[in-house]
Amino acid sequence: MIKVAIAEDDFRVASIHEQFLEKIGGYKVVGKALNALETFSLLEKETVDVLLLDNYLPDHSGVSLLPELRKKHPKLDIILITASTEGAVVESSIRNGVLDYIVKPVTFNRFKMALNKVVSRRELFESKDEFNQSAIDQIFTGNSTKTTTVELPKGIDPLTLSKVEETLRSLEHGINAEALSEYLGASRTTARRYLEYLISIGKAKAELEYGIVGRPERKYYLV
Numbered sequence: 001m002i003k004v005a006i007a008e009d010d011f012r013v014a015s016i017h018e019q020f021l022e023k024i025g026g027y028k029v030v031g032k033a034l035n036a037l038e039t040f041s042l043l044e045k046e047t048v049d050v051l052l053l054d055n056y057l058p059d060h061s062g063v064s065l066l067p068e069l070r071k072k073h074p075k076l077d078i079i080l081i082t083a084s085t086e087g088a089v090v091e092s093s094i095r096n097g098v099l100d101y102i103v104k105p106v107t108f109n110r111f112k113m114a115l116n117k118v119v120s121r122r123e124l125f126e127s128k129d130e131f132n133q134s135a136i137d138q139i140f141t142g143n144s145t146k147t148t149t150v151e152l153p154k155g156i157d158p159l160t161l162s163k164v165e166e167t168l169r170s171l172e173h174g175i176n177a178e179a180l181s182e183y184l185g186a187s188r189t190t191a192r193r194y195l196e197y198l199i200s201i202g203k204a205k206a207e208l209e210y211g212i213v214g215r216p217e218r219k220y221y222l223v
Contacts, residue, residue, distance in 0.1 A: 007039040008054040036060035055082030066096035168222035
């Protein structure tokens with residue numbers, strides 16, 4: 001679970017962000033702060049991976065906190081969420097290392113895109129000791145290039161593959177080939193082909209689970 005703190009003085013907005021996180025899955029809100037003082041206090045008390053930071057806090061602007069946040073918590077991923085579209089605010093945010101910048105009102109898809117960027121970058125840092133240019137580009141853009149920069153084998157369509165990945169990403173408890181085939185509107189053989197391909201490139205795993213009659217069922221999960 002990725003641990004998230006929310007710094008937002010409007011409890012209704014903070015609640016929406018928390019609901020978005022629950023819908024995405026894989027994230028746990030460890031605390032909420034209404035102002036800058038509470039934000040620093042929360043970060044000292046809790047282990048936090050991601051900070052969702054509002055710019056218009058009652059005591060300080062979120063942007064003004066960034067240098068101190070970077071100094072005290074260098075590995076903290078910060079996503080600035082604000083109604084501000086001023087160039088100076090955007091520039092200061094980027095120069096002080098925010099991972100993403102979302103303009104209110106926040107849509108779920110844009111919110112999810114920012115959180116996916118968190119996961120993608122953390123997975124890269126944890127999986128590599130050295131980085132080639134492609135991996136470095138992926139860190140800065142937040143885009144996964146694993147399945148688009150390589151030649152896919154015969155029978156693997158990139159759009160269908162992307163759909164299979166999104167399906168696995170949304171299912172915490174995994175899926176079997178039969179259920180996936182119904183979702184895709186394809187044969188069970190086709191569904192299994194995509195699932196096994198994802199396993200072959202290290203993006204999925206399979207586990208045997210036993211049903212009521214004791215017959216093993218192969219379920220697939222996104223790594």
